[in-house]
Amino acid sequence: MKDKLIWLNKHFRREWQIYVMLLPVIIWFIVFLYKPMYGLQIAFKDYSIFRGIAGSPWAGFEHFYTLLDSDQFLRAVKNTFVISGLSLIFGFPVPIILALMFNEILHQGFKKTAQTIVYLPHFISTVIIAGIVITAFSPSSGVVNLLLSKLGIEPIYFLTKPEWFRPIFIGSGIWQEAGFSSIVFLAAIAGVSPTLYESAVVDGASRWQMIWKITLPAIMPTIIIMLIIRIGNLLEVGFELVILLYQPATYETSDIINTFIYRQGLQGGQYDLAAAAGLFNAVVAFVLVITANMIAKRYSKTSLW
Amino acid sequence: MSNVLLQGISKSFGELEVVHSIDLEIASQEFIVLVGPSGCGKSTTLRMVAGLEEISDGMLQIGDRVVNDIAPKDRDVAMVFQNYALYPHLSVADNIAFGLNIRRVKKPEIKRQVADVAQTLELTDLLNRKPSELSGGQRQRVAMGRAIVRHPKVFLFDEPLSNLDAKLRIQMRAEIKLLHKRLGVTSVYVTHDQVEAMTLADRIVVMHDGRIEQIGTPMELFRNPANLFVASFIGSPPMNKLSGSVTVKNAVPSLDIGHGASIKLRSDSVSSDDHGRSIVVGIRPEHMNIEPGNGPGWSEIPFDLTLVEPLGSEALIHAMVGDTPIIMKVETRNEVSHLNDATRFYVQAEDVRAFDAETGKALDFTVAG
Structure with missing residues (x-):
């Protein structure tokens, strides 16, 4: 025991710089993730801002029962899963396809220009993206409706129609992030040994066969890791963009858990109910990550932990 | 089995010429070793024969065909790479079968040929393993299996033993020589190791700075080196x-x-x-x-x-x-x-x-x- 203490003392004296460098991360975790957890108990309390967190009386699972009885909340849960499920199905393969396509471009100048063009939307603020989307789909002056009218189709009020919200939301999400997300896959492709391709060329493989039989299997571990992360974030639908694009007319398809929390909690002042919804969200997300990781481990030997 | 003819073969990367007008006639079934220090152009020459590098000037003939503008897959050559170039996600059997699969050979035929080659190379027990589960020597054998199974006219070896430890290298060297004896396929072998060159070659081609210094049987080079470079390159310790x-x-x-x-x-x-x-x-x-x-x-x-x-x-x-x-x-x-x-x-x-x-x-x- 004493030896250990002496060793620790020596160790800290010698390596203290490393611990100092570690400090900001630890502080960040404590301040922004662990300290707020104290507030989670609001979900189980009849919270009043005047009495404070400690002073409010316990309410057990009452808020959760209220939520599960609320059509609005259940609708938000359903919408969250549908929107993220659809964007997973349609959005997840796009960066992979983009990366494969970039990899096939031989002309360096063309490749760089194309990459810059698809990376660009990532750097635009969500507010601007929403502005662009709203302008583009405007019934009177939007470019989409202008094109439709040229084809003889009546203008459509896209952003007020519930059936159009999901395609527009998912589409603009892909447009904004697909290019930037492709960087991870491009990096993975860059790590594939060139002799694998040379060997395949001598064996007579076409470029298409090389993509299917070499590149894709080689970047599969990266794809799986990205998929696990993506599934873990399944409930984290880009909530700013929803707030900016949705309106009461489209709540039916557009209201998600996070916008529900925002409206109930911050706008409606029901902090306890919102906290319960948030906790529900977190627990489901937690279960999703663990399940995805377990499945990945079992079937592909690749996993986050 | 084919002869290979290099006539005035040159290779330039932009302004820089790295292989200067090489003439080399390789007889059918011959085992030729290109040897020289790194950067002498031996690998580039081999890659031109394989079709992985474009030929800047000169004529390359395999069999009676000029193949300068023929795609690698149609040259009927098979290549063994220094780092084996095995597909990490495929089993040994699938790695060996890769070239046949690409050529859409029928499944039972592939199975038969893979089994044949596996037996020749003593890989039968390893067919279901992944490359990561093999030792260096076994990986090298799989790489050779992949070349053999295609029954090519010419084998190309690009420093195939460089990644092995000294003991294994000697063993694999003997295996390659035996294999050549048995299959009798024209082989072009690149190495920087003069011992490998001496032991394997029917004829050695010593290269230096993109030129051929001397072509001859191992004993000719050892007894009568054409110049000081060959004299000091062949033999250990050097002359x-x-x-x-x-x-x-x-x-x-x-x-x-x-x-x-x-x-x-x-x-x-x-x-x-x-x-x-x-x-x-x-x-x-x-x-x-x-x-x-x-x-x-x-x-x-x-x-x-x-x-x-x-x-x-x-x-x-x-x-x-x-x-x-x-x-x-x-x-x-x-x-x-x-x-x-x-x-x-x-x-x-x-x-x-x-x-x-x-x-x-x-x-x-x-x-x-």
Whole structure:
């Protein structure tokens, strides 16, 4: 025991710089993730801002029962899963396809220009993206409706129609992030040994066969890791963009858990109910990550932990 | 089985020419080794034969076909790479079958051929493993299996043994030689290791700075190197080089290497113009004896001994002749202590080579017998 203490003392004296460098991360975790957890108990309390967190009386699972009885909340849960499920199905393969396509471009100048063009939307603020989307789909002056009218189709009020919200939301999400997300896959492709391709060329493989039989299997571990992360974030639908694009007319398809929390909690002042919804969200997300990781481990030997 | 013909083959990357007009005729079933230091253009030449590099100039013929503009897959060659180039996600069987799958050979046929090759290379028990579960030597065998299974006209090897440890390299070297004996497929083999070249090749092509220095059987290169580069590249330890000059005294020509040592030449091989010409005398470590031999034609050269390195059945003697360090390789017959007293070595006339000091080219001086 004493030896250990002496060793620790020596160790800290010698390596203290490393611990100092570690400090900001630890502080960040404590301040922004662990300290707020104290507030989670609001979900189980009849919270009043005047009495404070400690002073409010316990309410057990009452808020959760209220939520599960609320059509609005259940609708938000359903919408969250549908929107993220659809964007997973349609959005997840796009960066992979983009990366494969970039990899096939031989002309360096063309490749760089194309990459810059698809990376660009990532750097635009969500507010601007929403502005662009709203302008583009405007019934009177939007470019989409202008094109439709040229084809003889009546203008459509896209952003007020519930059936159009999901395609527009998912589409603009892909447009904004697909290019930037492709960087991870491009990096993975860059790590594939060139002799694998040379060997395949001598064996007579076409470029298409090389993509299917070499590149894709080689970047599969990266794809799986990205998929696990993506599934873990399944409930984290880009909530700013929803707030900016949705309106009461489209709540039916557009209201998600996070916008529900925002409206109930911050706008409606029901902090306890919102906290319960948030906790529900977190627990489901937690279960999703663990399940995805377990499945990945079992079937592909690749996993986050 | 095909012959391969390289005629004036050159390769440039932009302005920089790295292979300068190479001519090489490879006979059917021959095992040719391209050897040289790194950057000499040997791999580039091989890759041009494979079709992985475009040929900048010249003509390449495999069989009776000019293949300059023919895609690698249609050249009917198979290549074994230095890092094996195995597909990490495929089993050994699928790796071997890869080329056949690509060519849409029927499944039962693929299975039969893979089993055949696996048996030849003793891979049958490993067919279901992934490359990551194999040792270096086994991976190398799989890489060869992938080449063999296609029954190509020409095998191309790009430093296939470089990633193996010394022991395994010797074993795989023998396996490659046996395999060539059995299959009889024309093979072009690139290495920087002269021992590999000597042991494997029917003929060796020594390359340097994008040019061919000499083509010949291993023994030809060892006995009669065309220039100083080949002389010092082939053989281990390399040939000893002693500077000297030609002297003609009383119509008797000799190679004078200073320190009172000289080697007599036959008078008909030297003209009187050669008097005073600077030369380099080359003597292989194996041809230096510390005891005089019987019969005529022995020259005696004194040295200062620096170090004796016993290797078991033989020993290396490091010594100085004047300012020039030399290495001798002598048989020890279980005893090395007497080597420390050596003060001179003896060399037979036929084992001495002379090179022009300026051009490095071998001179056809004949040493007097």
